Amino acid sequence: MESSPPIDPNTNLHDLIQQEIDDAARELREIKLMLDQSQVEVDKLSQRNATINMHLQQVGSKINELPINEIKTAYDAALDAQQRLVGMRGQLEKLQSDQNHLNRYLGMLRRVMSSLSGDAGLGLGANGGENTNLAKAEMLIQAQETERKRLSRQMHDGPAQALSNFILQTEIAMRLFEVDQTRAREELNSLKNSASRTFQHIRDFIFDLRPMMLDDLGLLPTIKQYSNSFREKHSVEVIVSLSGTERRLESYLEVLVFRAVQELLNYAVTVSQATQIKLQLDMMDGIKLGVEDNGSGFVPEALENQEDAFGINVIRERVVMLNGTMTMDSVPGQGARIQIQIPIFGLPG
Numbered sequence: 001m002e003s004s005p006p007i008d009p010n011t012n013l014h015d016l017i018q019q020e021i022d023d024a025a026r027e028l029r030e031i032k033l034m035l036d037q038s039q040v041e042v043d044k045l046s047q048r049n050a051t052i053n054m055h056l057q058q059v060g061s062k063i064n065e066l067p068i069n070e071i072k073t074a075y076d077a078a079l080d081a082q083q084r085l086v087g088m089r090g091q092l093e094k095l096q097s098d099q100n101h102l103n104r105y106l107g108m109l110r111r112v113m114s115s116l117s118g119d120a121g122l123g124l125g126a127n128g129g130e131n132t133n134l135a136k137a138e139m140l141i142q143a144q145e146t147e148r149k150r151l152s153r154q155m156h157d158g159p160a161q162a163l164s165n166f167i168l169q170t171e172i173a174m175r176l177f178e179v180d181q182t183r184a185r186e187e188l189n190s191l192k193n194s195a196s197r198t199f200q201h202i203r204d205f206i207f208d209l210r211p212m213m214l215d216d217l218g219l220l221p222t223i224k225q226y227s228n229s230f231r232e233k234h235s236v237e238v239i240v241s242l243s244g245t246e247r248r249l250e251s252y253l254e255v256l257v258f259r260a261v262q263e264l265l266n267y268a269v270t271v272s273q274a275t276q277i278k279l280q281l282d283m284m285d286g287i288k289l290g291v292e293d294n295g296s297g298f299v300p301e302a303l304e305n306q307e308d309a310f311g312i313n314v315i316r317e318r319v320v321m322l323n324g325t326m327t328m329d330s331v332p333g334q335g336a337r338i339q340i341q342i343p344i345f346g347l348p349g
Contacts, residue, residue: 108252223242241280280292297331
């Protein structure tokens with residue numbers, strides 16, 4: 001997906017948002033076509049993989065009777081089929097993630113457009129208001145591009161690099177099969193272990209991108225699971241306190257709160273170097289989220305200009321758009337406490 005062009009201050013904000021909506025809708029149509037094609041290919045590869053595995057089992061039962069060339073051919077075919085299937089499934093999952101991401105982004109843009117349409121003073125001489133709205137629109141668009149770059153780096157440094165290593169390990173195993181079958185089997189076992197680890201990394205990656213359980217089970221179970229995974233991944237103490245009625249909210253509200261938890265926990269660990277984080281979520285009366293850490297702290301007034309706090313600033317803008325508040329209490333060297341409050345009722349239409 002291409003980066004959005006720089007925003008021209010003279011461009012009408014309605015036209016700018018409409019162009020983003022048109023681009024996102026076009027990308028969604030393209031992804032839908034690729035999804036359909038990829039699903040057909042996955043089905044074909046799954047059938048082929050099942051057939052090859054059955055043949056491989058037959059070969060394994062007669063491994064002492066068959067010539068080495070026939071065994072090698074069977075294993076080569078199985079490895080090739082598995083690699084193709086894993087690669088295609090990875091492509092399918094990425095397309096599904098892209099589709100979900102674009103759907104959410106398109107929904108957000110349409111809500112922004114609806115909000116702008118209700119602002120009678122926009123573009124009619126209210127330059128201050130228009131400049132403010134332009135700044136907010138630019139921040140949201142930049143947030144999308146920042147997220148795309150982050151995901152691209154993660155894909156390159158993680159699954160893409162691992163797949164390259166798989167190919168190399170497979171070539172080594174193929175060459176060893178002809179001279180030392182014991183070492184070849186060891187190499188194949190190593191390849192299997194690497195594939196298992198990479199599969200887990202991909203699952204973690206997908207969970208960070210868009211946990212399916214957020215749609216299936218809701219906000220509270222997802223935050224519990226994410227906090228447990230975060231604790232294990234970063235070896236940091238995360239104390240979670242959840243209160244209030246375990247109920248489903250509007251999808252955009254659940255996504256916003258989950259993204260806020262992600263952003264605040266990651267900032268506390270990666271920037272503030274915190275070793276203990278307390279997370280409180282109260283859904284008794286509206287939404288109240290609090291994150292307190294024992295990290296290095298910061299100057300709240302200076303946070304807006306910090307590049308590594310860009311995500312927090314975007315969360316704050318989204319909270320304000322929903323008639324909510326975000327307060328920060330921090331002193332350098334003494335940790336930080338960030339609180340978010342969003343009313344469930346009385347949200348802007």
